[in-house]
Amino acid sequence: MTDMTLTPAIELPATAATPEVKFDFATQHLMLKGEAYPENAAAFFRPLMDALEGWLQTGQQTHSPLQLHVALSYFNSSSTKLLFTLFESLNDYARGGAACELYWYYDAEDDISEEFGQELRIDFPSLAVFLIPDINAC
Secondary structure, rough: OOOOOOOOOOEEEEOOOEEEEEEEOOOOOEEEEEOOOOOOOOHHHHHHHHHHHHOOOOOOOOOOOOOEEEEEEEHHHHHHHHHHHHHHHHHHHHOOOOOOEEEEOOOOOOOOHHHHHHHHHHHHHOOEEEEEOOHHHH
């Protein structure tokens, strides 16, 4: 018997050190918005990554692209490492033939964040990466 239990959505409000999270697996729309410099980045990001990886293994995906929208005005090095792990999971998923889109929102005057987004295209070639120079558009 197949378990058809839908993966529940994850919604977390932003705090001073963590981003707002909206992972709606039913619509395949994931979002991280705000700042990411939690005291323990693994404790914050690991449950999100576990939920995503678990959902990817359920076969509940549709033919619509999986979309991850990321608008982080600041993120520390620990968060960067875990974001890369998240992006790698999506890249692996896309490498298997699934449509997967990463929307990287940044302040148009923030060259570092723009360059980071450009590097995502290189580091994760199976993802369709869209750079959006308006961090508030997310």
